[in-house]
Amino acid sequence: MLAAVSRKFVVRTYGCQMNEHDSERIAGLLEAEGMEPASDLESADVVVLNTCCIRENADNKLYGHLGALKALRERNPSLQVAVGGCLAQKDRELVRRRAGHVDVVFGTFNVGRVGELLRQASEHGPQVEILDSAPSDDLEAYPSALPPRKDLGHAEWVTIQVGCDNSCAFCIVPQVRGPEASRPFSQVVSEVRDLASRGVVEVTLLGQNVNSYGRDIALALRSGSDSASEVAFQAGESWASSGRRVRPLFADLLRAVGSVEGIRRVRFTSPHPKDLLPETIAAMAETEAVCEQLHLPLQSGSDRVLRAMRRGYTAERYLQRLGEARKAIGDLAVSTDIIVGFPGETEEDFEATLEVVAEAAFDGAFTFQFSPRPGTRAGEMQSEYIAPEVVAERFARLAVVVERSALAAHRRRIGKVEEVLVEGPARKDPTMVAARTRQQKLVLLDPAPGLVPGAFAKARITDAGAHHLRGELSGTPLHPKRRRLAVLN
Numbered sequence: 001m002l003a004a005v006s007r008k009f010v011v012r013t014y015g016c017q018m019n020e021h022d023s024e025r026i027a028g029l030l031e032a033e034g035m036e037p038a039s040d041l042e043s044a045d046v047v048v049l050n051t052c053c054i055r056e057n058a059d060n061k062l063y064g065h066l067g068a069l070k071a072l073r074e075r076n077p078s079l080q081v082a083v084g085g086c087l088a089q090k091d092r093e094l095v096r097r098r099a100g101h102v103d104v105v106f107g108t109f110n111v112g113r114v115g116e117l118l119r120q121a122s123e124h125g126p127q128v129e130i131l132d133s134a135p136s137d138d139l140e141a142y143p144s145a146l147p148p149r150k151d152l153g154h155a156e157w158v159t160i161q162v163g164c165d166n167s168c169a170f171c172i173v174p175q176v177r178g179p180e181a182s183r184p185f186s187q188v189v190s191e192v193r194d195l196a197s198r199g200v201v202e203v204t205l206l207g208q209n210v211n212s213y214g215r216d217i218a219l220a221l222r223s224g225s226d227s228a229s230e231v232a233f234q235a236g237e238s239w240a241s242s243g244r245r246v247r248p249l250f251a252d253l254l255r256a257v258g259s260v261e262g263i264r265r266v267r268f269t270s271p272h273p274k275d276l277l278p279e280t281i282a283a284m285a286e287t288e289a290v291c292e293q294l295h296l297p298l299q300s301g302s303d304r305v306l307r308a309m310r311r312g313y314t315a316e317r318y319l320q321r322l323g324e325a326r327k328a329i330g331d332l333a334v335s336t337d338i339i340v341g342f343p344g345e346t347e348e349d350f351e352a353t354l355e356v357v358a359e360a361a362f363d364g365a366f367t368f369q370f371s372p373r374p375g376t377r378a379g380e381m382q383s384e385y386i387a388p389e390v391v392a393e394r395f396a397r398l399a400v401v402v403e404r405s406a407l408a409a410h411r412r413r414i415g416k417v418e419e420v421l422v423e424g425p426a427r428k429d430p431t432m433v434a435a436r437t438r439q440q441k442l443v444l445l446d447p448a449p450g451l452v453p454g455a456f457a458k459a460r461i462t463d464a465g466a467h468h469l470r471g472e473l474s475g476t477p478l479h480p481k482r483r484r485l486a487v488l489n
C-alpha cells in the first residue's frame, strides 16, 4: 500500500488548454488520494507527465524529460513516474519500451484511474492502461467531473465536451481524444453553480469544437441506438424533461451558464467556424456575462488550401460569419489561428490568406509554421511540403499584417475606461499588475492597494502595443469574493 498521506507529487503539462485542465484534475485526484503537491522534482514521490502530441517535437521533449527523470529515479528508487495524455494514448507500450523506468502509462480516456494505477504499480509492477474510447455514461470521461484542486482561482475552466468528429488534415486530436461526446447539460450548469458558490467569477467553457455541443446527442437519437433514458442522461435530466427540443445547443448552454449568480464572465474555446450558428451569436449578444471575445480559427484564407485541410468552409463563408458576429455583438474582439506553409500552399494561396487576414482585422493571431504530425493526413503529403525558407519568409510577412491590425485595434482603446479583472503580478514584469478586459486584452497597471488577484477594477487605457495595453486605475477596485476551499470527495 502507498503511504498516501506523506507522499508528494508533481504534475508537468505539455500542451493545450485541454491538457492543462486535465492536469488540474490529475492534481485534484492525487490530492484526493491523500498526496500533497511537491515544491520541486527532487522532493517528489510521484511525477506525472501529461503529454501532448499536437505541438512540434512533442515526443523528443517527452523522452528528453524522461531521460532526466531516470537519473532522479536512480537517486530515489521509490519515485514513481507516470505518463498520460495524448502522446501516451498514441505511443502506448512504446513509452515503456523507450523508457523502462516509467511505472504507469495511462491514456486520455482514463485520467480518473491515475491514483489506482499508481497503487497497482507499487504492488504489482508497471501498468499500461489505454482505453480506446470512454464509456458513454462514464462521468469520468469529462475532466471537470473529476475531483477538483483544493485551491481555486477566480477564473476556472469547465469541460463541456471531449473528442472531435472533424477530420482536419493537420490534426491528430480525433485519433487521440476520440469522437465528440457532450457532457450532460445539467452537469455543466451545476459545476458552474458550484464554482460560483466558491468565489469563481469567470469560467471558460472548454471543448475541441464547442459550437457542436449537443450534436452527438442528436446523432444518438437519430440512429435510434440509445434508449430514451440514455439520451436523457446525455442531454441532462432537467433539459430532457423540460419539454424543449431534446438536443441542447451550445447557445442554450451559454445562456444557462451566463445566468448563474456570481458568474460575471463567460468565455469559451474553441469554436469551429463552420459550426458557428446564428443561435450562438444571439446568445453571445444577449447574455450579459458572455464576454465580447471570439477565437475563431481561420487556418488559411485560400479555399484550395481550406479544402485540402478539410475545414468545411470557404474564406467567404468565414468572413460572412465573422461579419454577422461583429454586427450582433458590440466591441467584439476576434482572434484566430493560422497555419503557414501547409503542404501544397502556393504563393497565390498565401496571398489569399494575407488578404483575408487584412480584411478580418484580427485583434491577434496564433500563427504556426506547418510541421507534420505523424499519423495525420498532412503528415503523408511529403511530396507537397514547402521549403522551410519559403515558409519562414511567408510567416514573417503574415506577422506584419497581423500586428498591424492588432495594434490598430488596441490603439482604438486608448482613452476608454475598461472593466478589468486582476490576475496578479505580470509574467514579464512582476513589478506591474496584470489584468484582463472583457475582450481578454492584457492590461498592465501600476500596483495599487486593492489590485489583488480576483479584484475587479476600472482602468483608463493610456497606451497600446500589439500584444498588451497599459492603463491607470480609475476608482477603487472591488474586492474579490473570499474563496472557499473545495471539499474533496
Ligand code: SF4
Pocket: 164, 165, 166, 167, 168, 171, 172, 173, 174, 208, 209, 272
Ligand atoms: S476541429 Fe479540426 S483542428 Fe480542431 S480538434 Fe477537431 S480535427 Fe483538430
